[in-house]
Amino acid sequence: MDNDLIKAVQEWSKERGLDNNDPAKQLNKLQEEIDELKEAYKNHDFSNANSGFPDSIGDVMVVMIILCQQTGFDLKDCLELAVDTIKNRKGKTLNGVFIKDEGE
Numbered sequence: 001m002d003n004d005l006i007k008a009v010q011e012w013s014k015e016r017g018l019d020n021n022d023p024a025k026q027l028n029k030l031q032e033e034i035d036e037l038k039e040a041y042k043n044h045d046f047s048n049a050n051s052g053f054p055d056s057i058g059d060v061m062v063v064m065i066i067l068c069q070q071t072g073f074d075l076k077d078c079l080e081l082a083v084d085t086i087k088n089r090k091g092k093t094l095n096g097v098f099i100k101d102e103g104e
Contacts, residue, residue: 001076009065023070026063033059
């Protein structure tokens with residue numbers, strides 16, 4: 001992840017007073033952006049970068065950066081933690097979704 005982009009989002013957030021706001025509200029915003037991402041996916045032409053889908057992914061990432069900022073977590077650290085958790089995970093892919101083995 002590009003540190004300059006993350007810092008730009010954090011600065012944008014500070015300028016608008018979002019950096020110290022209620023994370024629960026940011027979670028609501030995340031759900032809104034995920035709903036928009038789902039809609040963009042349904043209508044997406046993957047051969048057209050301007051079709052709305054890439055922008056929707058970016059919007060979700062912006063909200064995640066701000067949520068991390070509000071809660072004191074580093075986005076990269078969170079991603080590293082998730083990768084460390086799943087890297088040796090056992091399971092199977094069923095209908096395009098990875099299902100972890102029970103007990104993991």
